[in-house]
Amino acid sequence: MTVQRGRPRLLFARNFFANPRGVGSVIPSSRRLTQRMMAAVDWTTARTIVEYGPGTGVVTRAVLARMAPEARLFAFETNSEFVAYLQRSIADPRLTVIDGSAETVAAVLAAAGLASCDAAVSSLPFSIMPTRVRLRIVAATAAVLVPGAPFVGYQYSTRWVRELRRAFDHVTVRFEPRNWPPAFVFVARREG
Numbered sequence: 001m002t003v004q005r006g007r008p009r010l011l012f013a014r015n016f017f018a019n020p021r022g023v024g025s026v027i028p029s030s031r032r033l034t035q036r037m038m039a040a041v042d043w044t045t046a047r048t049i050v051e052y053g054p055g056t057g058v059v060t061r062a063v064l065a066r067m068a069p070e071a072r073l074f075a076f077e078t079n080s081e082f083v084a085y086l087q088r089s090i091a092d093p094r095l096t097v098i099d100g101s102a103e104t105v106a107a108v109l110a111a112a113g114l115a116s117c118d119a120a121v122s123s124l125p126f127s128i129m130p131t132r133v134r135l136r137i138v139a140a141t142a143a144v145l146v147p148g149a150p151f152v153g154y155q156y157s158t159r160w161v162r163e164l165r166r167a168f169d170h171v172t173v174r175f176e177p178r179n180w181p182p183a184f185v186f187v188a189r190r191e192g
């Protein structure tokens, strides 16, 4: 994995002020928050991983550092500046950056010849995005994950978590204070 750091924090903040509801946070996730999300995934067995909302790639890099050499990561990002930044700053053949919404996860996996995935890692601002978009992403994720596989992500509010509980059989939510702003990490799994 080749990584160019550039000025990702500045790029991130500029895009937040241009579109606060779309980006959802003024600074990237902390190392503690990222580590807590990574702990939900069994990296020894995960071969197809999807990431939603990579931004400037803090979580993407953590996933790539842990995943198997033969595993694949599909990262969905709607902000074209972040897409371009990720494509030029991370050179790793296991990563495919998708210039599009997480709503398209099933179609993108199908086009790659894949029917399912082993983990979904989200940084999406679910609590402030339109309800219809959130519901589509939650339903699509529940449909593509293999039974028992984790859908992990973070939020600053737990108001919408009941929607997650309708689509998944097991949902846990834990508070992570070592992030700005402090966040709730959720892990959702479906039974077979």
Ligand SMILES: C[S@@+](CC[C@H](N)C(=O)[O-])C[C@H]1O[C@@H](n2cnc3c(N)ncnc32)[C@H](O)[C@@H]1O
Residues within 6 Å of the ligand: 022, 023, 024, 025, 027, 028, 029, 052, 053, 054, 055, 056, 057, 058, 059, 060, 076, 077, 078, 079, 082, 100, 101, 102, 103, 123, 124, 125, 133
């Ligand atoms: C809070 S930022 C997270 C960035 C980075 N992963 C981190 O943790 O620091 C949320 C990201 O989600 C992206 N995003 C928002 N809606 C999206 C959607 N429907 N599909 C994919 N990405 C989306 C935004 O453009 C932004 O980059």
